[in-house]
Amino acid sequence: MKKSVIAIILAICLIALVPLFVLKDAEFGGSDDAGSQVVEQVNSSYEPWATPILEAAIGRELPGEVESLFFCIQTGIGVGVIAFVMGRLVERKKWMKQQK
Amino acid sequence: MSKSHFTRTEKRMIALSGALALAVGIAPIGQAMHIMEGYLPAAYCIGWGILCVPFLIAGLLSIQKTLRERRNLITLLAMSGAFIFVISSLKIPSVSGSCSHMTGTGLGAILFGPTAVSILGLIVLLFQALLLAHGGLTTLGANTFSMAIAGPFVSFGVYSLCKKCNVSKKVSVFLAAALGDLFTYCITAGQLALAHHADTTILGAFGKFLLVFAPTQLPLAIIEGLVTVLIVMGLESYAAPELRAIGYLREAE
Numbered sequence: 001m002k003k004s005v006i007a008i009i010l011a012i013c014l015i016a017l018v019p020l021f022v023l024k025d026a027e028f029g030g031s032d033d034a035g036s037q038v039v040e041q042v043n044s045s046y047e048p049w050a051t052p053i054l055e056a057a058i059g060r061e062l063p064g065e066v067e068s069l070f071f072c073i074q075t076g077i078g079v080g081v082i083a084f085v086m087g088r089l090v091e092r093k094k095w096m097k098q099q100k
Numbered sequence: 101m102s103k104s105h106f107t108r109t110e111k112r113m114i115a116l117s118g119a120l121a122l123a124v125g126i127a128p129i130g131q132a133m134h135i136m137e138g139y140l141p142a143a144y145c146i147g148w149g150i151l152c153v154p155f156l157i158a159g160l161l162s163i164q165k166t167l168r169e170r171r172n173l174i175t176l177l178a179m180s181g182a183f184i185f186v187i188s189s190l191k192i193p194s195v196s197g198s199c200s201h202m203t204g205t206g207l208g209a210i211l212f213g214p215t216a217v218s219i220l221g222l223i224v225l226l227f228q229a230l231l232l233a234h235g236g237l238t239t240l241g242a243n244t245f246s247m248a249i250a251g252p253f254v255s256f257g258v259y260s261l262c263k264k265c266n267v268s269k270k271v272s273v274f275l276a277a278a279l280g281d282l283f284t285y286c287i288t289a290g291q292l293a294l295a296h297h298a299d300t301t302i303l304g305a306f307g308k309f310l311l312v313f314a315p316t317q318l319p320l321a322i323i324e325g326l327v328t329v330l331i332v333m334g335l336e337s338y339a340a341p342e343l344r345a346i347g348y349l350r351e352a353e
Contacts, residue, residue, distance in 0.1 A: 005333065008326050015319050019193045026197025034198055034312045035292060036136050042305040043296035048138030052233035062233045070231045071189050074224075078185030082331075085175045085182075089338035 134228070134243050135292060137236025144295045149241025155249045156222065159215040166212065166346070176335075176342045180208035181220040183331060188224055188247075192323065196315040202324040203284050206277030207331060209252035210259050211346060221248025246287035255280030273332050278325030285313045 019026070039046060055062055140148075166173055187204025194200060208217040225243050228234040235243045255276040262272030289309035297305040335343060343349040 001333075005330065008330055012323050012326050015323050016192045019195045019197070019319075023195070023197050026193075028193045028197060028199045034316075035288075035309065036139060038305075038308050038312050039139055039292065039296050042293075042300050042308055043298040045298060046139075046296060048136070049142070050138035050236065050238045052137045052236055053230060055233050067232060071191075074189040074227060074232075075186055078182040078187075078189065081178050081182035082186065085179045086334065086338065088175070089335075093338050 134225075134235035134247075135239040135288060137229070137233070137238055139236075140239050140242055140291070140295050142238070144291070145238045145241055147241075148245050148291065152218070152241050152244045152249060155215055155218045156244075159218040162213060162216045163219060166216070170345050173342055173345060176211060176339060176346070177208075177216070177220075179335075180211055180217070181223065183207045184217075184220055184224050185227075187324065187327065188228070192320055194316040194319050198316055200313075200316045200320055202320050202327075203247050203251055203281050204324065204328075205248060205252045205284075206255040206273070206280045206324065206328045209255040209280065210273060210276055210328075210332070211343075211348060214249070214252040214256040217252040218244065218248040221252070242291050243288075246291060247284050250287040251280040251284035254283040270329050270333070274325035274329050277328035278321040281321040281324045282317060285317045286310070289313055 020028075036048075052062070163177065166177070184204040184207075187202045189201070191199040191201045203221075205217050205221055208220050222240075222244050225235055225240060225247065229236050229240055229243075258279050259272050259276035262275060267275075289306055292309045293302050293306035300308075336349070340349060
C-alpha cells in the first residue's frame with residue numbers, strides 16, 4: 001500500500017516535470033490561448049465579442065501575478081477543505097478503534 | 101451453456117473496446133478545456149446553456165436527495181468539490197510544449213454520479229470565469245457542458261462498465277478519471293469546430309482543434325487518473341462508512 005502510493009506520486013512528478021527538462025525551447029503557454037489561435041486559422045473573420053468580466057472592469061488584461069494569486073486562492077480553498085475533512089476522518093478512525 | 105458464457109464475455113469485450121475506442125480514438129483531444137470569453141457566437145452560447153439546464157436541475161435534486169437521506173455525506177461531497185478546485189487550478193507542463201490543466205471531475209462522478217458533479221463543476225467554472233479571465237460568462241454554458249456534464253458522464257459510464265466486467269477497483273477509477281478528462285477536451289474541440297468552420301469543413305476544423313489539444317492532454321489525463329486513484333485510496337482507508345453509505349464499498353468490512 002505504502003509502496004504503491006509512493007510509486008504513484010513519483011510517476012505523477014515524472015510525467016509533470018520531464019517535459020520541462022526535455023523541451024528546452026518550449027514556451028509552455030496556456031492551452032486555452034492555443035485554442036483561440038486555431039479559431040483564427042479556421043474562421044479568420046471571427047471577432048471575439050466579449051471580454052472577461054474582470055478585465056472589462058479594470059480596463060486591461062489581468063496582470064500575470066494577480067492571475068497567479070487567484071489561481072493560488074483556488075488551490076488554497078480546495079486544499080483547505082480536503083485537509084480539513086481528511087484530518088477529521090483520520091482522527092475519527094483512531095477514535096473508532098479505541099471505542100472497539 | 102459454455103457457449104452462452106462465451107458470448108457474454110465476448111459482449112463485454114466488445115463493449116469495453118468500443119468504449120475505449122470511442123474515448124481514445126475520438127478523444128485524444130486536448131486541452132482547450134475552457135473556451136475563452138467571447139469565442140463562441142451568441143446563439144451557441146445560449147444553446148449550450150439551455151442544454152445544460154436539465155442536467156443541472158437533475159444534479160441539484162440528486163444532491164438534495166443524497167443529503168436529505170444522509171446528512172453526513174456532505175463531507176464527501178465537499179471533498180469531491182474541493183478536489184475539482186485543486187485539480188483544475190494546477191497548470192501542468194506537457195509534452196507538446198504548452199501547459200494545460202485537468203478537470204478533476206472523475207472523483208465526484210464515481211462517488212455521487214454524473215449529475216451531482218455538474219453542480220460542483222459549475223461552481224468551479226463560475227469562480228474561474230469571474231476571477232480568472234479563464235473561460236468566461238458567455239461561454240459558461242458550453243464549458244459546463246464539456247467539463248461538468250460530458251466528462252463526468254463518461255467517467256461514470258467507464259466506471260460502471262469496469263465494475264460490471266470485474267475490473268479491479270483501482271484500474272476502474274484510473275480509467276474513469278483519465279478517459280473522462282480526455283473526453284472533456286474532445287467535446288470542447290467539437291464545440292469549437294461546430295461554431296468555427298468558416299474557412300474549412302466542420303471535420304477539418306474538428307481535427308485541427310483536436311491536434312492542438314490531444315498531445316497536451318494525454319499525459320495530463322494519465323496524471324488525473326493517478327491522482328484520483330490516490331485520493332480514492334485515502335478515502336478507502338479513512339472514510340469507509342461514507343463510502344459504504346453511497347454504495348461505493350460493499351457492506352462487508
